[in-house]
Amino acid sequence: MKHFDKEQRNQMPEEFRDHLLESLLEMLWRQWSALGVSGYGETQNSVVVDPEALLIFSCSICRYDSRLFDAMLDWLDKNERFINIQRLRTMVSKEKFAASGILAAVAACMAEKNLTLKWRRLADAAGRIADKDGTGLFFLKNGNPVPVPGSEDTIFRAYGYLRSPVENRNRAIAFPPYSPAVLRLQIRALFGIGAKSEALLYLLLNEKGSIQNIASDTFYSWRSIQDALFEMGHSGLLYFPESKRGRFYRLDGKPWLDILLRGHQNPIKWICWPPLFRALELIWEKFNNPEFIAASPLAQAAELRELVRTDIAVRLEQAGLGSMIPNCGAGAEEAYLESFRKNIDTLLREVS
DSSP states (O other): OOOOOHHHHHHHHHHHHHHHHHHHHHHHHHHHHHHTOSSOSOOOOSBOOOHHHHHHHHHHHGGGOHHHHHHHHHHHHHHGGGOOHHHHHHHHHHHTOTTHHHHHHHHHHHHHHHOOHHHHHHHHHHOOOOOSSOEESOBOTTSOBOOOOSOOOHHHHHTTEEOOOOOOOOOOOSOOSSSGGGHHHHHHHHHOSSHHHHHHHHHHHHSEEOHHHHHHHHTOOHHHHHHHHHHHHTTSOOBOOSOOTTOOEEOOOHHHHHHHHTSOOSOOBOOOHHHHHHHHHHHHHHHTOHHHHHSOHHHHHHHHHHHIIIIIHHHHHHHTOTTSSOOOOSOOHHHHHHHHHHHHHHHHHHTO
16 A cells, blocks of 8 residues: 655645646546637547536636636627526526526626626626625635726626626637537527427437436426427337336437447546536535645545535436445545545546
8 A cells, every 4th residue: 555644645635635636627628629719739539518507617617717718708798698597597506506606697798798688687696795895706726815906897896706807708609510519500400499308319319318307307396308309209219108107208210329429439427517516616616725735644635535425426326327436445545535536537537
């Protein structure tokens, strides 16, 4: 068994914090680039991006990369018609994402530019912040706030966040078709942004599903998915048994995918992104907590085990990733911390 001296033990969580942040930002850059954001070479090709989940998670993590944050705003300005606000609000409420206030400020920016009611409703849901001092929106990689020496953006300031005025650089493009990453957006462009598109995507990639399976993974109500499947059933392309008990719906996805992706041959991963992103957000919050970093290895291991038990394991299961971060039993603190780090790296490689 590998042994660590006291200085190494104290450095491991802090080093992993930096490593985790870089890994999360790299994953977000890949996903946004696959959707049409410029400025990153490698794109995401094996998984279907969830734009609503990506947006709310980015509101949290991209506070450490202002360039990506503003590139996200640029992309939204170009593609906002394909964002489902009600679905976004459902996943924020259900998963308890941390950046709902920042999301409201982003929505206010979109409402100002596009004059669409859907963004205004999202912006108004959080309400403005009566904070005279405000909080810096962006941070340096070491956690220190980025100063705002000149004028402040008035919209973000109204929601309690300080940053320089947003500038639309017009570098984003309409999402590029024929890639697995944009399959959800491609289907929405064809059939709209409602429950029917989400149910269709689920069946294309999973071959079958019950109403409850599809509703849970797509963040729609049971009734919405039931109605969507009922209508789709009249097409003659959706198979389901007459008996309602234990009913599964099936759809042959190959001809659809051949058309939508022009014969893309590599396997496409189905990932339920909202619980996965929330799990990663919780892990990031833990390692970004100075009290956790200052704690003893024994206390750190205990906190991580409890976090996995209460919040992480169930979310990874729903995401379709099983037990990629196992909650190991009692053991050497250093060994558990190192194992946890390796499992996180493996997880992020799996979803990239």
